Amino acid sequence: MIPAPKPADESARLASLQQCKILDTTPERGFDDITRLAAYICQTPIALVSLIDRDRQWFKSKVGLEATETPRNLAFCAHAILQSDVFIVPDAHQDERFADNPLVTGDPYVRFYAGVPLISSEGHAFGTLCAIDRVPRELTPEQISALKSLAHQVVHLIELRRNLADLDRVALTRKSSKKKPWSFLGKIAVGIGLASGILATISFIAYQNLTNLADTSLSLQEKHETLDKLNHVLQDLREIDIIRHRYTLTGRDNELASYNNIIGNIRQTAKDLAQDKSSNPQQQETIRTVSKLVSEIDTETQRLVALRKTRGLEAARQELIIYNIRSAASLVRQQIGQIYATAERELEDWQNKFRAATIDSAPRFLGVIAIELGIFLAVFYLTYREITKRQNTENYLEQERDFTSAVLDTVGSLVIVLDPDGRIVRFNRYCEITTGYTFEEVRHKYFWDIFLLPEEKDAVKAEFASLQSDDFPSSYANYWVTRYDDCRLISWSNTALLDRDNQIEYIIGMGLDITKSKRVEK
Structure with missing residues (x-):
């Protein structure tokens, strides 16, 4: 087994994949529909949307496989992301890179693999859309083209997910303002689901049409071959008539050799036509x-040859006249002519039906494509409008944050903002001077783990666990431990910011360092 090397852009690729926030998420119908369609189009028992993480390949969507992930060093997809085009392994047993791979020698017993890399707009390969079989095989050009189209849709879904995730970040916003984004995400989800469903339907219908076209082409080819064989039989019968007349006149044995070759060809053609399962009972x-008539012609000819050899030209000529009157060859030509005419009618009927079906289906496909385009334009417009709106909101909030930070930093007291769990959200300049910690060092950390005395931690944690807006402690004093292990006595005045449901959303504490004044009092 030969593990795949890391891509040259591995660090950037992993960072981009993490930004999508898709790893270890629950199954989603949009991805599952595409995976099922890939398995159907490629006629394989297994199909996957596989994402290559640092040390594993994780399956966002899967058909025909129970596992949710495998080690990266075993992954076929780790090889596929090194390609810019579809990566196909017709028979893993014959490929030294995979012959002794545990996924080949054991469950799921991979023999055939075809994977299209999922390449982002930045050029990073997140993973693959792949089809897997337990027997060696190949894909048709049509199947490969369809698999590539489905892979492009997977990339669109992933990148749209990343774009939405990038939008979903604004600090210090109220929960009441989150309803509109969820409404927007719902519209986007409906649009994506509808577009994916229509795309899946179009791909399925296109595959069916390709299959029907291939079957029809094969049938037409078989009919043309049947007509060619019948035409050769008619030509051979005319040649037999000529040979019998020449032999009657000349009595030369070389005419019989030509006759035997031709009658043998006619018998073989009749045998082939009799074995053709596509012909109707008539x-x-x-x-x-x-x-049967060909056998009669051969019997007549053998009798004619014997008569020519034993009784001479005149007797053979009289017998030939009788044969021409009974004309078994004419009956054969008549029977073949009927088959020929029937086959030509069937060919014409099939061509007319196929032409009519093609003409009728064109407007429907154009209509479906127009609907699909309209949905994508609507999704694009909604996304653009929401992005613009949220960019404006972000710019406004950023200005507000800068202004608020400037105000807080000029206040001659400690100002700290906590979330309901006790994590630090804001920390002004005076807090940094008093404690010796910078805001970046304490951000999102529990304040009791950094500043409180060990004997006070449990009591404060319990108070936060049962924190209610109606019994919120507004004023108190306690000791904070600085970076330099000094204890500072801080007198706090707290205010709770409540959400629309009257639940505590943030806690703003303003404190004064009263250490010196307490020492003076003592």
Whole structure:
């Protein structure tokens, strides 16, 4: 087994994949529909949307496989992301990179693999959309093209997910303002789901049409071959008539050699036509009749040859006249002519039906494509409008944050903002001077883990666990431990910011360092 090397852009690729926030998420119908369609189009028992993480490949969507992830060093997809085009392994047993791979020698017993890399707009390969079989095989060009189209849709879904995730970040916003984004995300989700469903339907119909076209082409080819064989039989019968007349006149044995070759060809052609399963029962019966008549022609000819050799030219000529009157060859030509005419009618009917179906389906496909385009334009417009709105909101909030930070930093007291769990959200300049910690060092950390005395931590944690807006402690004093292990006595005045449901959302504490004044009092 030969593990795949890391891509040259591995660090940037992993960072981009993490930004999508898709790893270890629950199954989603949009991805599952595409995976099922990939398995159907490629006619494989297994299909996957596989994402290559640092040390594993994780399956966002899967068909025909129970596992949710495998080690990266075993992954076929780790090889596929090194390619810019589809990566195909017709038979893993014959490929030294995979012959002794545990996924080949054991469950799921991979023999065939075809994976299209999921390449982002920045050029990073997140993973693959792949089809897997337990037997060696190949894909048709149509199947490969369809698999590539589905892979492009997977990339669109992933990148749209990342764009939405990037939008979903604004600090210090109220929970009441989150309803509109969820409404927007709902519209986007509906649009994506509808577009994915229509795309899946179009791909399925296109695959069916390709299959029907291939079947029809094969049938037409078989019919043309049947007509060619019948035409050769008619030509051979005319040649036999000429040979019998020449032999009657000349009595030369070389004419018999030509006759034997031709009658052998006719018998073989009749046998081939009799074995053709595509012909209808009436044609089969006619072909059996032709075979009997050919045997009569051969019997007549053998009798004619014997008569020419034993009784001479005149007797053979009289016998030939009788044969021409009975004309078994004419009956054969008549029977073949009926088959020929029937086959030509069937060919014409099939061509007319196919032409009519093609003409009728064109407007429907154009209509469906127009709807699909309209949905994507609507999703694009909604996304653009929401991005613009949220960019404006972000700019406004950023200005507000800068202004608020400037105000807080000029206040001659400690100002700290906590979330309901006790994590630090804001920390002004005076807090940094008093404690010796910078805001970046304490951000999102529990304040009791940094500043409180060990004997006070449990009591404060318990108070935060049962924190209610109606019994919120507004004023108190306690000791804070600085970076330099000094204890500072801080007198706090607290205010709770409540959300629309009257639940505490943030806690703003303003404190005064009263250490010196307490020492003076003592």
